[in-house]
Amino acid sequence: MTRENLLVDPLLTIDTPDGGQRQVSLPGLFAAMERGEVFAFPKLRPHQDHPWHAFLCQLAALALRDSHLPQARPGHPETWLGQHDEEGWRVLLRTLTSDFRDDEPWRLVVEDPAKPAFMQPPVEGSALAKQKPEDFWATPDDMDVLETAKRHGIKNALIDPGSLEHWVYALVSVQTQAPFGGSGHQASSRQNGAYGARSGVGIRLSQRVDMCWARDTRILLDHPDHWAACGIDYDFRHGLALVWLVPWNGETSLAPTRLHPWYIEISRLTRLKRTPAGLLHATYITASSTRVEAKETHGNVGDPWVPILKETTPKSYNSVPRYHKVCEVLFDDEKYVPSLMQMPAKIDGTGPMTVCFRFLSRGQSKTEGYHERHVPFGHAQSRFLGARKNLALEMSRSMIELASRVEQALYLAALKRMQAGRPVPDAKQPETSRWANRIRRDMDDEVNEHFFPRLWDCLERHEDGATLVDSVRPWLDWLASCARTRFALAGQSLPSSCTLGMFAQAQAEILLERKLSGIFNPQPLRRNAHGK
Structure with a gap:
């Protein structure tokens, strides 16, 4: 008999804190995480990390919603959910799918298309007629959400189709964070737009996945x-939670009001099947509508890991986590509604923590990169997520403004170095402007890397009594040093006439120092978060 039932069969690989590795079932995984025995999932791909974490949290919360929870104590994750053995979790999960005695919703392969399989909805008869023999994915990574090309470091169709565990992760990934993949391949409801991304922003108290999950x-x-x-008027008591349990013909959508707020969605009409040779592959049927009717929400569906941009029409956070965007999400409550998971909770205690940003950047039929950023908050910095958030916002805005001005000075100096014959640098000259912009981007990458440790230093100086201007002085010194270093490196590589080289270098250096001098002796910086 094939081992395809997640409730019974040990399909999932875990790394244990002692350096070991073992396989567990889904109930066994939950039991092991409650005991603090799961350090990581070694076969999980980076872009699958947040969808898998969210799936496990939503599923566990749904299973425990009617249970009596123990008194949670900070620093004691064993008290956060209680202690259940593997059989106890198996009973809880089967309660969610009590209409299916043979565990069909937890099996990877169910031959009868009228019954669900794991993360695969029953297919209504009208949709079966649209099934084409050539519509299938041969491997888990072929089914997954990454759009790759020859120049990409990650290629598709490389994972063994016999790896049941990779099919599990790929199913969760494609069903809960899918972009619009062309005609008939619909997108997830938890993102802003067809080519948006389901971001994940939340506090992590440890690198261990068991503590993060608990x-x-x-x-x-x-x-x-x-x-x-x-x-959205969700139905908390009776709403549909596991969306893959109900039939779908690819033409109808579920109204959000029919759902539980912690719903685990599906985006694609797909089923795993075995070939005559016994290999797994995933067939699919194109759909003319999304499974959840959420286009008008722009991703604002109450996802606990997604910050919401406050606009006339609120939208889910949909940006690469560069330092300036991260500051807005963390500190600017007038611009973003923070996600539930990024806000400190009582169980977090007063120790160090990290706010983690996960974002899969996408465009039309392409993947533009997976971005993960960890912003550490020590014991002294944790108050900047709460009572002292406005000060952090004010300081970060001043630092971002200074960085922008120094980068602009570097850009103009680089242009001057390349345009020796012009009295004023011309930013519209395409070739030289591209070179100068690359130098500016390189500096901004360095700013991006060093921003938050230096933010904490500036805030500490201000807390010790320094004025805002004096607090940012070390930051400005660092920016100036960085700009001079970048300019010196650029001078060794930028194209320029040999006869004009020394003259161009001298004129560019004078321009850079003049611009930096103007920044070092600025008008008074903002005194509060509103610039007043």
Whole structure:
């Protein structure tokens, strides 16, 4: 008999804190995480990390929503959800799918298309007629959400189709964070637009996945009404939670009001099947509508890991986590509604923590990169997520403004170095402008890398009594040093006439120093977060 039932068969590989490795079932995974025995998932691909984490948290919260929870104590994750053995979790998960006695919703392969399989909805008869023999994915990574090309470091169709564990991860990934993949391949409801991304922003108290899972699951259970702000009238008591349980013909959508706020969605009409040779592959049927009717929400569906941009029409956070965007999400409550999981909770205690940003950048039929950023908050910095957030916003805005001005000075100096015959640098000259922009981007990458440690230093100086201007002085010194270093490196590589080289270098250096001098002796910086 094939080992394809997640409730019974040990399909999932875990790394243990002692350096070991073993395979567990899905209930066995939950039991091991409650005991603190799961350090990582070694076969999980980086872009699958957040969808898998969110799936496990949502599923555990749904299973435990009617359970009596213990008193949670900070620093004691074993008290956050209680202690259940593998059989206890198996019973809880089967309760969610009590209409299916043979565990069909937890099996990877179910031959009868009228019944669900794991993350695969029953297919209504009208949709079966649209099935084409050539419509299938041969491997888990071929089915997954990454759009690759020859020049990409990651290639598709490389994972063994016999790896059941990789099919599990690929199913969760494509069903819960899918972009619009062309005609008939619909997108997830938890993102802003067809080519948006389901971002993940939340606090991590440890690198261990078991502690992260226990924290976020407990916070979900402690905040059953967190979703109310999104304006959707979910059905918390009787709403559909596991969307793959109900049939779909690819032409109808579910209204959000029919769903539980912690719903685990599906985006694609796909089924795993075995070939005559016994190999797995995933067949698919194109769909003319999304499974969840959420286009008008722009991703504002109450996802506990997604910050919401405050605009006339609120939208889910959809940006690469560069330093300036991260500061807006962390500190600017007038611009973003923070995600539930990025806000400190009682169970976090007062120790160090990290705010983690995960974002899969996409465009039309392309993947532009996976971005993961960890912003550490030590014991002294944690107050900047709470009572002292406005000071952090004011300081970060001043630092970002200074960085922008120094980068612009470097850009103009680089142009001057390349345009020796012009009295004033011309930014519209395409070839030289591209070179100068590359130098500016290189400096901004360095700023991006060093921004937050230096933000904490500036805030500490201000907390010790320094004025805002004096607090940012070390930052400005560092920016100037960085600009001079970048300019010197550029001078060794930028094209320029040999006869004009020394003259161009001298004129560019004079321009750079003049611009930096103007920044070093600025008009008074903002005194508060509103620039007043």
